[in-house]
Amino acid sequence: MNKGIIIFAQNSPKVDYALMAIVSGSLAKKNLGLPVSLITDTQTLKWLGTSGKKQLAEDVFDQIITIDKEEIFNERRLFDGDESEIIPFKNFNRSMAYDLSPYDKTLLIDSDYLVLSDKLNQYWDVDEDVLISQNCLDIYDDSRLGYLDKYVSDTGIHMYWATTVMFTKSDKAKIFFDYIDSIKENYASYSDIYRFHIKQYRNDISFSIAKHVIDGYITDQEYVLPPVLTVTDRDILHDVIDDKLVFLISDRSTADFFACSLSNTDIHIMNKQSIIRHADKLLEMANG
Amino acid sequence: MDPRFQRALDFANYQNTFSTQKRVLKEKLSSKLIFGHSGGLFKIDNSLLTFVQMLVENGKIENVPILDKEGNPVMIENLSDFRDAIFTRYFDATNEFVSAYNDLKSKRSVEKLISA
Numbered sequence: 144m145n146k147g148i149i150i151f152a153q154n155s156p157k158v159d160y161a162l163m164a165i166v167s168g169s170l171a172k173k174n175l176g177l178p179v180s181l182i183t184d185t186q187t188l189k190w191l192g193t194s195g196k197k198q199l200a201e202d203v204f205d206q207i208i209t210i211d212k213e214e215i216f217n218e219r220r221l222f223d224g225d226e227s228e229i230i231p232f233k234n235f236n237r238s239m240a241y242d243l244s245p246y247d248k249t250l251l252i253d254s255d256y257l258v259l260s261d262k263l264n265q266y267w268d269v270d271e272d273v274l275i276s277q278n279c280l281d282i283y284d285d286s287r288l289g290y291l292d293k294y295v296s297d298t299g300i301h302m303y304w305a306t307t308v309m310f311t312k313s314d315k316a317k318i319f320f321d322y323i324d325s326i327k328e329n330y331a332s333y334s335d336i337y338r339f340h341i342k343q344y345r346n347d348i349s350f351s352i353a354k355h356v357i358d359g360y361i362t363d364q365e366y367v368l369p370p371v372l373t374v375t376d377r378d379i380l381h382d383v384i385d386d387k388l389v390f391l392i393s394d395r396s397t398a399d400f401f402a403c404s405l406s407n408t409d410i411h412i413m414n415k416q417s418i419i420r421h422a423d424k425l426l427e428m429a430n431g
Numbered sequence: 432m433d434p435r436f437q438r439a440l441d442f443a444n445y446q447n448t449f450s451t452q453k454r455v456l457k458e459k460l461s462s463k464l465i466f467g468h469s470g471g472l473f474k475i476d477n478s479l480l481t482f483v484q485m486l487v488e489n490g491k492i493e494n495v496p497i498l499d500k501e502g503n504p505v506m507i508e509n510l511s512d513f514r515d516a517i518f519t520r521y522f523d524a525t526n527e528f529v530s531a532y533n534d535l536k537s538k539r540s541v542e543k544l545i546s547a
Contacts, residue, residue: 260459260462262462262463262465264467265465265466265467265472266467266472267467268467268468268469268470269467269470269471269472270470270471270503280458282451282454282455283447283451283454284450284454365501365503366472366501369462369465370458372455372458384546387545387546389545392447392451394447401444401447401448401451401541402448402541402544402545403447403448403451403452403455403544403545404452404544404545404546404547405452405455407459408455408458408459408462409462
């Protein structure tokens with residue numbers, strides 16, 4: 144069985160997801176020692192050419208798989224430290240991961256997830272067709288997490304984090320992804336049943352519902368991927384020094400920041416602009 | 432500003448960084464102590480290490496069923512090899528942890544903490 148990693152990246156007018164995917168893909172390839180494929184749309188691919196990053200992308204990625212451009216945007220307020228703006232983004236194609244992946248066993252990661260260790264290699268042979276992260280782990284402490292980071296709604300089911308998903312091509316995984324597609328198409332109806340806000344489409348919610356249903360309407364945490372260690376979008380990736388990422392962490396109690404650093408630890412950086420600002424240094428780290 | 436208050440603020444800032452660095456180290460240790468083997472996932476802890484060592488000392492080497500961290504049975508073909516693998520992983524992870532932790536504890540400024 145061949146193994147590999149896939150990353151979706153569809154640029155929006157405000158965020159260069161393609162560049163983030165190159166960074167994320169380079170680090171995953173280095174630290175997990177596996178091929179990485181990019182799934183992107185024609186417009187983003189064109190932008191890679193325009194921005195002079197196409198050759199870099201071809202060097203990093205095993206395959207570049209093109210899909211149709213999504214015409215529908217989601218929107219959300221995205222922070223970059225203290226500043227924020229409404230950012231359009233596209234995330235409706237994640238259910239296509241099963242059909243698009245060129246690998247028998249696939250690790251699907253978000254483009255803002257930086258793989259800095261080999262810990263996920265422990266999970267390839269686990270006897271389960273679909274593995275999802277069980278929760279989010281805030282780098283500071285759990286006090287910054289809200290109830291809706293742990294559950295899909297006030298009265299709802301456990302929230303899994305689709306930031307990292309591992310699946311094996313199998314009947315069960317196919318049913319799982321097909322069902323996610325169905326949830327996506329009937330998102331309003333599911334929001335009534337599971338009582339979540341429909342303001343924006345969230346893959347985390349669709350994956351959580353699919354897991355809940357396919358596990359037999361129970362919260363089955365038997366085999367899951369490790370928690371997603373996260374820095375929020377109010378935190379800032381301040382610098383990259385050798386193998387260390389230095390962050391400014393937002394302390395809401397004092398409305399101030401404090402510093403911390405990490406190395407050799409996988410990290411989900413929700414402040415996308417701060418990844419982009421340090422893309423060159425992160426790529427140096429991946430090539431070092 | 433009262434210098435005592437300023438010192439307290441400075442220490443709070445240092446303590447925030449220290450606590451977060453420590454949390455990251457613990458997460459790193461925790462992830463290194465997860466061991467995938469033969470379709471199961473094992474959490475390497477004192478209980479697993481002791482149990483496996485005891486079985487090996489009692490001659491249980493080949494085809495030994497062990498419950499993984501989720502309580503699922505995993506047939507271990509060669510328990511001696513498994514024992515060696517988990518001991519190696521345990522000492523690699525904990526030695527790295529103790530070294531990094533002691534290094535962290537010795538730092539007395541935010542600048543030194545983040546470069547530790």
